[in-house]
Amino acid sequence: MSTAPIFADEEWRLPSRGKVAMLSLITGECGIFSIFVAAYLYYIGRSISGPTPRILEAPIFNTVCLLSSSLTIWLAEREIERGRMRAFGAWWGITILLGLIFIAGTALEWHTLIFHDGLTIHTNLFGTTFYSLVGLHATHVIVGLIGLSIIMIFTLLGRVNRSHAERIQVFSLYWHFVDAVWVVVFTVVYVVGR
Amino acid sequence: MQHQPSFSPIRCALALAVFLFAAASSAFADGPQATPSIFAPAASPAHEIYSLSLFVLAITGAIFVAVASLLVYAVVRFRGGKEARHEPPQIYGSMQVELAWTVIPIIIVLVLFLTTTRVIFAVQNGAEPESALDVVVIGHQFWWEFRYPKLGIVTANELHIPVSSKLEPQPTFLRLISADVDHSFWVPQLSGKTDLIPNHPNQMWIEPETPGLYLGQCAQFCGMEHAKMLIRVYVDTDQQFAAWVKEQQQPAADVAAAAAGRQVFETEACMNCHTIAGTAARGTVGPDLTHLMSRATIASGTVLNTPQNLHAWIQDPNNFKPGALMPAMQLTDQQLDQVVAYLTTLH
Amino acid sequence: MADQTVPLGNSLGAAYPSSGTFLEWLHSWVVTVDHKKLGILYIAYGLFFLLVAGAEAMVIRYQLAFPNNHFVSPEAYNQIFTMHGTTMVFLAGMPIIFGLANYMVPLMIGARDMAFPRLNAFSFWLTAFGGLLLYFSFIGGFGLYGMGNAPDAGWFAYAPLTGSAFSPGHSMDYWALALIVAGFGTLGTAINIVATTLSMRCRGMTLTRMPLFVWLMLIVSAMTLLTITPLTAAQVMLLLDRYLGAHFFDAQAGGAPMLWIHFFWIFGHPEVYVLVLPAFAIANEVIPVFSRKAIFGYPAMVAASAGIGFVSFTVWAHHMFTVGMSWVGNTFFVLSTMVVGIFTGIKIFNWIATMWGGSIVFATPMLFCIAFVFQMLLAGLTGIMLSVAPWDWQLHNSYFLIAHFHYVLVGVIVIAIFAAFYYWYPKATGRMLSERLGKWHFWLFVIGFHVTFDTMHFVGILGMPRSIYTYQADRGWNTLNLVISLGAFLQGIAVAIFVWNLIYSYFRGQEAGSDPWDAWTLEWATPSPPPAYNFATEPEVRSRRPLWDLKHPSDPDWKYEA
Ligand code: HEA
Ligand code: HEA
Ligand code: CUA
Ligand SMILES: [Cu+2]
Secondary structure, X not given: OOOOOOOOXXXXXXXXXXXXXXXXXXXXXXXXXXXXHHHHHHHXXXXXXXXXXXXXXXXXXXXXXXXXXXXXXXXXXXXXXXXXXXXXXXXXXXXXXHHHHHHHHHHHHHHHHHHOOOOOOOOOHHHHHHHHHHHHHHHHHHHHHHHHHHHXXXXXXXOOOHHHHHHHHHHHHHHHHHHHHHHHHHHHHHHHOX | OOOOOOOHHHHHHHHHHHHHXXXXXXXXXXXXXXXXXXXXXXXXXXXXXXXXXXHHHHHHHHHHHHHHHHHHHHHHHOEOOOOOOOXXXXXXXXXXXXXXXXXXXXXXXXXXXXXXXXXXXXXXXOOOOOOOEEXXXXXEOOEEEEEEOOOOEEEEOEEEEEOXXXXXXXXXXXXXXXXXXXXXXXXXXXXXXXXXXXXXXXXXXXXXXXXXXXXXXXXXXXXXXXXXXXXXXEEEOHHHHHHHHHHHHOOOOOOHHHHHHXXXXXXXXXXXXXXXXXXXXXXXXXXXOOOHHHOOEEOOOOEEOOHHHHHHHHHOHHHXXXXXXXXXXXXXXXXXXXXXXXXXXXX | OOOOOOOOOOOOOOOXXXXXXXXXXXXHHXXXXXXXXXHHHHHHHHHHHHHHHHHHHHHHHHHHOOOXXXXXXXHHHHHHHHHHHHXXXXXXXXXXXXXXXXXXXXXXXXXXXXXXXXHHHHHHHHHHHHHHHHHHHHHHOOOXXXXXXXXXXXXXXXXXXXXXXXXXXXXXXXXXXXXXHHHHHHHHHHHHHHHHHHHOOOEOOOHHHXXXXXXXXXXXXXXXXXXXXXXXXXXXXXXXXXXXXOOOOOHHHOOOHHHHHHHHHHHHHHXXXXXXXXXXHHHHHHHHHHHOOOOOOHHHHHHHHHHHHHHHHHOHHHHOOOOOOOHHHHHHHHHHHHHHHHXXXXXXXXXXXXXXXXXXXXXXXXXXXXXXXXXXXXXXXXHHHHHOHHHHHHHOOEHHHHHHHHHHHHHHHHHHHHHHHHHHXXXXXXXXXXXXXXXXXXXXXXXXXXXXXXXXXXXXXXXXXXXXXXXXXXXXXXXXXXXXXXXXXXXXXXXXXXXXXXXXXXXXXXXXOOXXXXXXXXXXXXXXXXXXXXXXXXXXXXXXOHHHHHHOOOOOHHHOOO
């Protein structure tokens, strides 16, 4: 149709739009997180009264769980590429489990902080910045878990197959991001901040 | 299709020049002016800023003339005719030219930057001399509190500072804090503005050259009456300043004839918000009224300090300043008269 | 003008199925996922708010035309200037710009739609509801006085004035929530545009062959990802303060209002470049076509735009020279701010060089673009004046600042948007806008604009601060303010003519044909208006100006492009 000369052998390859979009979303998320991190760092040690970050205990077990879920989701990605759906489902399920353990751990931690140490978002600047930063991350974990579970349900119903590998990869980018952000949050809150 | 090019560039340049001249000409006038022009400086650092601004104007003006001429020339010279069009030669770029118009601006930017840095440093890093006067400026919604810690004076809205001279430099250092929201202290003929931000104390200094009354106002939106948060700065000669200090250090006048008014003041809620030194009134929500009559205006420069205006103000501050944080006090006419009579004795 | 038929994708005429009832028509617009329809929705929505916010500007100017004027109350004035600024930036500027991108980007890169059509529709409706939510505050934001209460703390909404202690009622909640919602819409669109430009290009459309318009929209969208999100984060903090009693900006509990100022400008400064780069994008398309020359220095244009994008994230504190930063901070931000001038200079010189040696056609889009170049020069130079920190201590928050940014926002962005309307209206509707009305619009607007905003610099120099609902009669600002207001009304008339032109030409305008301007980018290879699928066959390109190659087979562009 076109009269413009074309080199037929010119290969025409474009990046996957799903990945581009997910990376863009992650970039945007980084914007949100960096503002909360900045506020946390700025307010370290500036509370006028109330409990200090000393009451925190580093959630090592939680962290291990969350970080290993990055590994399990990667294994799941590999399995679906090869079309081994049962193995995929298994790794996927373990990922969800690890995420749930993490969220439960956070819930326990918050429960102690609120009812034992009397720290709420209203108590002082530490409470304000702690709950909002960790809460922001927890929100992302929950969103991720919802996504993971939906895919799990479809997997169990047998609706997921090899052709969905790319979408699965796009989604796991998000989960990797949630894990990576935890490293930052953990460092800021439990290492630098204490 | 019309042929003449856009003439707006030329016309605007001309208009701009004329205007600029008119505005700048006020700079040749000396001393305080009703119009607080930044081009009529009467103190340091306003002077240094003014000189810097002329330099920047000259450079940017030159850039403007050069580039606008190029643009106008291109538009006039290369206007297409009506004849059957054949496309002009296509030019896609030129390394040399593009390099040139990258390097020249870099050099200009360096010059501008270095000049600017010098003035920033000169203004921000001056050490505070022994002879300096200290004033604490507290911004309130919508009025100014001035405290002279070394002199034991508290006043409002009208700042008195001594004139400074080369021989006897007497700069005033202002510490700027806020009681509620952000404000900004700006008296253009004396200095640039500096913000008053809660939990962020700031500082600025003024070294005035010519005595007189200088006008300014709050320059950061701070709520409903931001527009009427005016500033009056009296630059006094040494004698005037000494006299003023002496007067301010007296306790409040106590005139027997005004006792009824004083009673109203102390029994109605007035004293919860206002201080009158030497009486039971110790409030800090509103301006200190100890020497109210030494001020030419009330309500932060909104109206003249006359008995009628005081009357109207106390009856209902919304008369002048809707949204001012003083409530209408619901006094009877008689109480009003008495209170105004009392206030007018507070010299 | 151009009757050459361009074989690209033109094989199917613009035959539309005749539309059914009004309801069906409406339904088709509400459920549409077509990038062109969504683009038009965005633009119509933005245009509507441009008129609303413009009407608010008229109220501002009437109030300030005379000293001690009582046309509106202080509360009302504060709401109106806040809503004017917020609306113009978020509900007029952004939607029009993203609407244009939505419409043009897929066409220009030879794609059939955006990468994610449904996300596109979702984003539009989010933005739309954000705007409605903001305006609902006039009715719903119960304030102190038991009546509707719009946000009234300025578009910068400095804490702690926005805290519940100083802004009781719900007006600030509306402000924050509405902008968060609209912000997510913007984020969705930005993601979509990035994905579209990177992943949907037709064969042969390499990155170095993309039209500059697409390049700039890509840069803008990428910037938006990191621009809108800090504001969203800060607004979430504000809401946490207001609803859960957190203390981010609460000075009483040791919180730092300074932090808000930083966060706002970390958003606010890149935001103004997000607004201006699309204006540059428009000029990049219009100026070459009406100069009849290829754009001068394409690689430099891309590099300079990317440079502006990067540097603009490091200059935010030039809005904060008066907050009391150390001299180190001040000098750093002076330098980084001035560096933007170098990049912008490159662009201005390239535009002039594009006209140089050309054969300039003074059609209305070009008139607006000439005014645009002139205006960007002038406005940039007033920006340089502000970037000189000591001078900014005087000029900050004065009417000089207001004049600077209206020089850019109106003189550059709105004027470029007008150019875009005259240029692409024929493509979107199949009809030309009236040139006669266009010239009236142009001259009235440019004159009114200069009367208003040139004069505004002088009241600023004479010490008039912004955000004041009235001023004292003895300050010597009276005449100048009257002149400013008269100019504003002139602009109002010009805009009214423009709106009339849009309506009139839709029904009576001259038929446009597919390529009325004899232009070179792919959108002109489709019929006007383009069919839903844009291109019957996927185009393939070999250069930046595929239609030039077709029209000049003996001397195609790709021979010269490196
Ligand atoms: C789209 C909008 C837009 C654009 C493009 C710009 C562009 C610029 N702006 Fe502006 N600005 C605003 C919108 C914009 N601004 C807004 C909305 C505000 C106020 C917000 C508020 O407070 O509410 C503001 C405020 C603002 C301030 C803060 C003032 C204050 O609050 O006190 C400063 C200070 O540095 C500034 C500077 C600049 C500079 C240096 C540029 C530069 O990008 C300009 C670069 C261009 C040129 C310099 C001209 C061309 C160059 C040449 C011909 C080369 C040769 C030139 C040199 C070597 C200098 N702007
Ligand atoms: C894109 C952005 C944009 C645009 C286009 C404009 C356009 C205009 N602006 Fe605005 N302005 C801002 C962004 C913008 N502004 C911002 C961000 C602020 C800061 C706010 C703050 O401090 O919080 C501001 C503040 C601001 C002020 C300062 C207020 C104050 O500080 O007290 C003033 C004062 O004159 C002003 C005037 C004008 C005028 C006269 C126009 C004119 O160009 C408008 C021209 C007219 C029209 C475009 C429409 C004409 C109307 C009709 C034809 C009728 C319509 C009919 C119906 C709706 C039924 N603006
Ligand atoms: Cu105080 Cu504005
Ligand atoms: Cu800026």
